Amino acid sequence: MIQKAADVKLKVLPVLATAEHLYYYEGPCRFGFGEALQPGYDRLANAQKVEQFLTKVKECCSEGIELMEPVYLERTDDWDNHEAMWEKAAGPARECDFAVCMQGIACDDLIMEFAERFKKPIATTPISGFSGTITVATMKARSAEYEAYGFYKWEDLARTMKTLRARKVIQTTRILCITRFGSTTSYSSVDSFNSYEAITSKLGVRFRFLNLHEFFDQLSPAVEGGNPTTPGRKTPDLTDEDLKAAEAITDELIAGAEECAMAREKILPSAIAYVMIRKNMDLKDCCGFTMPCPDACSTRRLNEIGFTACLTHSLNMEQGIPSACEYDVDAVLSQQALIAVSGKRPYMGNTCPIPMENGHLSARFGTTPEQLAKLEALADNENLYMMQHSVAHRRIADPDKNAKYAVRNFAYDQGFGATIRYDFDADAGQKMTFCRFSPDGSKLFIGSGEIVMGGGYEGYNCSQLVYFKVKDQAKTWKAQCLAGNHCTLVYGDYVRELTDLAESLGVEPVVAD
Amino acid sequence: MADTEQIKQLIVSSKRLAAADMAEIKAALPLTKAFFADKLRCYVLHKYMLDPDMELPENFSELTDLSLSRSMRISPELVKEFDLAKSCDGASSAMAKKVLLFMAIQRELGIELPAIESARITSLADLAELAWNEMLTASAWEGKLKA
Numbered sequence: 001m002i003q004k005a006a007d008v009k010l011k012v013l014p015v016l017a018t019a020e021h022l023y024y025y026e027g028p029c030r031f032g033f034g035e036a037l038q039p040g041y042d043r044l045a046n047a048q049k050v051e052q053f054l055t056k057v058k059e060c061c062s063e064g065i066e067l068m069e070p071v072y073l074e075r076t077d078d079w080d081n082h083e084a085m086w087e088k089a090a091g092p093a094r095e096c097d098f099a100v101c102m103q104g105i106a107c108d109d110l111i112m113e114f115a116e117r118f119k120k121p122i123a124t125t126p127i128s129g130f131s132g133t134i135t136v137a138t139m140k141a142r143s144a145e146y147e148a149y150g151f152y153k154w155e156d157l158a159r160t161m162k163t164l165r166a167r168k169v170i171q172t173t174r175i176l177c178i179t180r181f182g183s184t185t186s187y188s189s190v191d192s193f194n195s196y197e198a199i200t201s202k203l204g205v206r207f208r209f210l211n212l213h214e215f216f217d218q219l220s221p222a223v224e225g226g227n228p229t230t231p232g233r234k235t236p237d238l239t240d241e242d243l244k245a246a247e248a249i250t251d252e253l254i255a256g257a258e259e260c261a262m263a264r265e266k267i268l269p270s271a272i273a274y275v276m277i278r279k280n281m282d283l284k285d286c287c288g289f290t291m292p293c294p295d296a297c298s299t300r301r302l303n304e305i306g307f308t309a310c311l312t313h314s315l316n317m318e319q320g321i322p323s324a325c326e327y328d329v330d331a332v333l334s335q336q337a338l339i340a341v342s343g344k345r346p347y348m349g350n351t352c353p354i355p356m357e358n359g360h361l362s363a364r365f366g367t368t369p370e371q372l373a374k375l376e377a378l379a380d381n382e383n384l385y386m387m388q389h390s391v392a393h394r395r396i397a398d399p400d401k402n403a404k405y406a407v408r409n410f411a412y413d414q415g416f417g418a419t420i421r422y423d424f425d426a427d428a429g430q431k432m433t434f435c436r437f438s439p440d441g442s443k444l445f446i447g448s449g450e451i452v453m454g455g456g457y458e459g460y461n462c463s464q465l466v467y468f469k470v471k472d473q474a475k476t477w478k479a480q481c482l483a484g485n486h487c488t489l490v491y492g493d494y495v496r497e498l499t500d501l502a503e504s505l506g507v508e509p510v511v512a513d
Numbered sequence: 514m515a516d517t518e519q520i521k522q523l524i525v526s527s528k529r530l531a532a533a534d535m536a537e538i539k540a541a542l543p544l545t546k547a548f549f550a551d552k553l554r555c556y557v558l559h560k561y562m563l564d565p566d567m568e569l570p571e572n573f574s575e576l577t578d579l580s581l582s583r584s585m586r587i588s589p590e591l592v593k594e595f596d597l598a599k600s601c602d603g604a605s606s607a608m609a610k611k612v613l614l615f616m617a618i619q620r621e622l623g624i625e626l627p628a629i630e631s632a633r634i635t636s637l638a639d640l641a642e643l644a645w646n647e648m649l650t651a652s653a654w655e656g657k658l659k660a
Contacts, residue, residue: 035620036609044626044632045609045612047632048631049604049608051629
């Protein structure tokens, strides 16, 4: 099954610790008038507090937050603490991701025992008054491993729940890596993660591998005796159903395009590759994808079959599934981070400054003299950046609606390799956020900018790009050099959300601004 | 001084009127649900020092805030502000006022209101419904109620 980021729910468990006085008495911990001191009063008063608490917590829940049925930790002034209560709490406690606690005077120990028993992140809320600091400080003093939050404002609870959901998205990410040589790096993205074990250990992300030649063999119908790379084995080869799905995708792409420069039969192999990649992702329960470019290209089998993975990446990304070129698993996870915090659809590519040297903007791969001249004519062109790859798609601006697009080939000479072209010109002035993890996963580079113009909509190959201006080109570059080349962007300002996510993952945020 | 005297008088007369409402509930034979709901409404409003003949909000929490604002001589908006400063057990004065009302109703009618449902009451009609349902199974009311 492919579990998209949008499908990931943060399970939030309200933990309600209450105390009930069984007798009439007054003293340093209890005071009041008349019936407020009578047995039975606390039963009703606690229900009021619980109702108010649950209403407030519900108001803090946004999309992707699942509020569970509450767990009650009830005691009386006999100071009872029965195992039966904990046994009842154990099921929901194990199931939850985050416990939001309500407690008052003389109940803090119950919340601490909950955290100690079940080792789940806990939070106190404004309703807990002084208990917030009491509980959180005690938990942190007992062990640095306890994750405890004390919120004095409800909006902080809402913000943190969003962050923890995004963290869960990252921690449950499974990436399908189609590889030819070593499973860590390809020849064109050595700045990708340098140790999968370290990334799994630190971030929880898992990597599932598939041999490139075995995959290529699957792109045609099964042959008697099994595929050449896996003789005698049953493999998920192309079926009639797969072919029909690929044909439908091809026809839909052609029909919806403002311009299609490719013949149907030239698009179809890329669509078949997409269908088969998704089939393998589904079989391996992966929600992210990457495969190499140069390593695959040099087998000459891409040429033989007549496809590139560009279309797969575009279609994945426009559906909220991270998918990166050139076996860049780092870029896959960076996309996932952006999807998780924004719910939007990412774009990725080679990312670099367009420097002003000797009064002119310097050319970079994919730029054209016409584009540079247009940029030079701008009043503010000192802090320009660009992102370039042929994996644009139709839902960059709006995750729910296709934008206008064109379909053009990647390979100039033979005309294969379907790519979707998106006109970034239409989005000039749009704020955007981009990011990339460092190769060791210890940092998350976070940049922001404003789109200036697009390029390559009418071009072929890898010439699709977007130009944007950043606050400070030099500072952005310096920070990016801690992360690497392929950055990924979404529209909107998500710097704060990404910073929160990085911190919750134990990753250092490196904000370009 | 005049203000203090006025408040004292209001408290005394409200208590008296509330007691009379409750006495009517107890004296009715059979006690119909409609009569009970009407008299319980008067009882609550009198306890809250509010005039049942006035135009009043339906919402129970708003009524509670209005009552607090009367007794504290501040606007209902300020009551909400004031309530942010809670006691060390996390209960607000509006919560306490509601619970004290429930305690009085329980005592007067010989019933025990279910806690969770009592916290979800949004109108006086809800309160009457909840209390009536408890009275239906209470020994003190056996044979005295008529739907």
